Amino acid sequence: MRLKNKVIIVTGSTTGIGKAIAKAALTEGAKVVIHGLEEDLGQLATKELGEDNTILHVEDITAAGCAERLVNLAVKTWGKLDALVNNAAWIVSSDIDTTDKEFLEKVLEVNSIAPFLLIKSALPHLSTSKGVVLNIGSVNAWSGEPNLLAYSISKGALMTMTRNLGDVLPRTHGVRVNQINPGWVLTEREMIRKKQHGLSEKWYEEIPAMYAPSGRILWPSEIAAAAIYWLADESGPISGQVVDLEQHPLMGRNAPKDSSTIHGKP
Structure with a gap:
């Protein structure tokens, strides 16, 4: 039981990678705040994961006060907070022609600013527990990719934040910050x-071997297994580390010109 009695918030955990992380954390003995945008998916996830050690919060992660409400729910329910997993994200296609100021700001708000605000809200409690932040990038x-411009910008910002806070917060608050890419x-959504x-x-x-040398792409449970560590x-x-979880090197690979018809990383 590697996470016995630890209280963890996992955003965007009603489907996909987030749900897999929540499931793995529960298996390891944690108590988990499940979070998502849709009530029906939230109820289904809670039923699947079990209600004994979970509590559901349904709200847009960018809503004013959402960060505080998530943190307060964890502390009110279980008396503490040991970890925050910033997993919620908006995966949306765009390029230089389709990305305007308003659109870019919206993507950044979901994928970069909301995680920052959650860390700020959680920090007093994480400082007490000497806890950890795990960002999912x-x-x-x-x-x-060419058709993921705004999304890529937002994930680049998240990665820089992880390295910055991962350097500072262990010294000032005793809180570690790391990231999985x-x-x-x-x-399901992919x-x-x-x-x-x-x-x-x-x-x-x-899927062509260019994208999946093993013959398949990754499963959410494999990302979750890494998250538990x-x-x-x-x-x-x-602290301050970013780990890429992919089955081939990222640098120096030249995709076919028609790669956008098949490829679509998160």
């Missing part, structure tokens, strides 16, 4: 997105 933070993951792009029902079984005490004093 994306390999697109390094430069990103998933590659291409087979989430399956839907690709079918909307015109691909077959089983598109994930026909960073949330557990076994990661010791390590």
Whole structure:
């Protein structure tokens, strides 16, 4: 039980990677605040994960006061807060022609500013527990795909914040901050997105080796397994680190010109 009695907030945890992290944390003995945008998905996730050690909060992560309400819910329910997983994100396509000021600000608000505000709200309690922040980024933070401009910018900002706070907060508050950058993951939403792009029902079984040398893309449970290490005490004093979870090197790979028809990392 690597997370026994630890209280953890996982944003965006009604589906996909977030739900997988919540499930893994519960299996390791944690108590988890489940968070999402849709009430129906939240209820389904809570039923699946079990109600004994979970509590659900449904709200737009960018709503004024949402960060405080999430933190207060955890502390009111279980008396403390040991970890925050910033997983909620808006995955949306855009390029230089379709990205204007208003759109970019909205993407940054969800993917970069909301995680920052949650860290600020959680910090007093994490300082008491000598806790940890785990940000879920994306390999697109390094430069990103042509059709994921705004999203890539926002994940780049999140990665810089992780390194900055990961350096400062251990010294000032005793709180570690690290980040996982998933590659291409087979989430429920990714399956839907690709079918909307015109691909077959089983598109994930026909991915070229260029994108999946192993013959498949990543599963949410594999990202969750890595997350447990960073949330557990076994990661010791390590802070300010960003770990890419992909099955091939990111630098020096040249994708085919028609890569946008199949590729779509989170």
